[in-house]
Amino acid sequence: MSSDHRPAVMRGSGRPASPYWNPYLAGIGLGLVLLAAFVLVGRGLGASGAFSSSVAWLVNLVAPAHAQSNEYLQGYLGDGTTHPLKAWLVFEVLGVMAGALFSGLLAGRARIMVEKGPRVSTGVRLLCAFAGGILMAFGAHLARGCTSGQALTGGALLNVGSWAFMLMVFVGGYAVAWFMRWQWR
Amino acid sequence: MAPFYKYGFFGDEMSLVLAFVLGTGFGFFLERAGFGSARKLAAQFYLYDMSVFKVMFTAIVTAMLGVTYLGWLGWLDLSLVYLVPTHLVPQIVGGLVLGVGFVVGGYCPGTSVASLATGRIDGFVYAFGIGAGTLAYAEVFPWIKGFVNSNELGQVTLPEVFDLPWGLVVFAVVLIAVAGFSAATLVERRFGDKA
Numbered sequence: 035m036s037s038d039h040r041p042a043v044m045r046g047s048g049r050p051a052s053p054y055w056n057p058y059l060a061g062i063g064l065g066l067v068l069l070a071a072f073v074l075v076g077r078g079l080g081a082s083g084a085f086s087s088s089v090a091w092l093v094n095l096v097a098p099a100h101a102q103s104n105e106y107l108q109g110y111l112g113d114g115t116t117h118p119l120k121a122w123l124v125f126e127v128l129g130v131m132a133g134a135l136f137s138g139l140l141a142g143r144a145r146i147m148v149e150k151g152p153r154v155s156t157g158v159r160l161l162c163a164f165a166g167g168i169l170m171a172f173g174a175h176l177a178r179g180c181t182s183g184q185a186l187t188g189g190a191l192l193n194v195g196s197w198a199f200m201l202m203v204f205v206g207g208y209a210v211a212w213f214m215r216w217q218w219r
Numbered sequence: 220m221a222p223f224y225k226y227g228f229f230g231d232e233m234s235l236v237l238a239f240v241l242g243t244g245f246g247f248f249l250e251r252a253g254f255g256s257a258r259k260l261a262a263q264f265y266l267y268d269m270s271v272f273k274v275m276f277t278a279i280v281t282a283m284l285g286v287t288y289l290g291w292l293g294w295l296d297l298s299l300v301y302l303v304p305t306h307l308v309p310q311i312v313g314g315l316v317l318g319v320g321f322v323v324g325g326y327c328p329g330t331s332v333a334s335l336a337t338g339r340i341d342g343f344v345y346a347f348g349i350g351a352g353t354l355a356y357a358e359v360f361p362w363i364k365g366f367v368n369s370n371e372l373g374q375v376t377l378p379e380v381f382d383l384p385w386g387l388v389v390f391a392v393v394l395i396a397v398a399g400f401s402a403a404t405l406v407e408r409r410f411g412d413k414a
Contacts, residue, residue, distance in 0.1 A: 054259070057273035061273060072221075073289065073295060075237055076223075076301060079329075082349070088350065093357075129241060129242020132242070133246025134333035137247045138337035149256050162325075164345065167320070169319055170345075170348070174313065176312055180327050182329040186279060189275075194307070195305030199313060201314070203314045
């Protein structure tokens with residue numbers, strides 16, 4: 035009997051984490067989920083849209099007049115007859131949370147920690163994470179989707195914009211990788 | 220005949236239930252692949268672990284072959300599957316910005332959700348950054364709207380643009396993926412010892 039009564043998710047290093055799956059196996063699983071989305075609902079997977087719905091909902095709570103006069107947020111609020119969070123991607127992203135937590139708990143990988151290289155402080159790493167999130171939001175909105183909604187979904191459907199986008203994600207990433215290596219290596 | 224939702228086999232409420240179920244699968248496999256970890260994801264850009272490329276292209280090839288065969292069998296009407304409209308230049312710029320954000324922050328939106336769900340504080344802060352960025356984007360939207368909506372090519376696929384048969388493009392993508400997988404493994408062997 036362990037003396038640690040915190041839930042397994044916080045104990046962390048209690049047992050060694052299982053190795054990650056073979057990338058091809060995980061990729062086939064991901065591809066089959068994507069295919070199921072195409073067949074069942076006629077759309078692919080996504081993520082960034084759920085953030086937009088959540089932000090629109092929050093702004094509408096705090097400053098309704100401002101939210102409703104903003105053309106971009108208005109698009110996610112609709113005509114007011116449906117709750118802004120009653121959106122397909124919001125439910126899908128809630129599922130992503132549940133599925134990832136389930137997998138992480140099974141593998142002993144779920145724990146409170148910061149992912150970073152050995153040379154960077156936690157504070158700087160979190161600052162970079164925040165800045166990266168802001169850049170990501172702009173990139174995803176300019177491109178009408180992120181790595182899931184554009185690259186993965188549109189990639190499988192041979193969407194022209196998705197393939198151009200995907201190529202540029204790698205170009206952008208490799209272009210700055212050398213300058214950011216202190217954060218990861 | 221699929222897509223079932225578009226053919227009225229079930230309604231909106233059921234589609235939301237399916238959204239959650241499909242999301243569960245999405246999150247499960249993302250975490251299985253190691254994509255709840257920013258270090259694992261960032262490794263793609265330092266060449267010692269090419270899992271991002273391998274997982275992404277395996278998923279793309281799997282789903283692409285799936286829709287292709289289901290279409291040929293006449294079970295799936297691909298014209299009813301939603302295709303994001305192409306706006307080439309904004310999407311090229313968006314991809315570049317997103318790629319930079321990926322290396323700076325360590326995640327993309329989907330993987331940040333998987334990471335925060337498994338307790339990664341940096342993933343949570345990253346998701347918060349996406350929220351802040353979305354808020355900022357909404358404020359500047361009136362000024363950049365013209366650019367975002369420029370260069371419209373409509374809902375268009377590679378076979379249509381290059382006037383090639385669908386099957387030929389599918390075959391080419393499979394070949395490129397297989398060649399890419401071999402190349403990625405060679406690259407990992409070359410740079411792996413520096414991990």
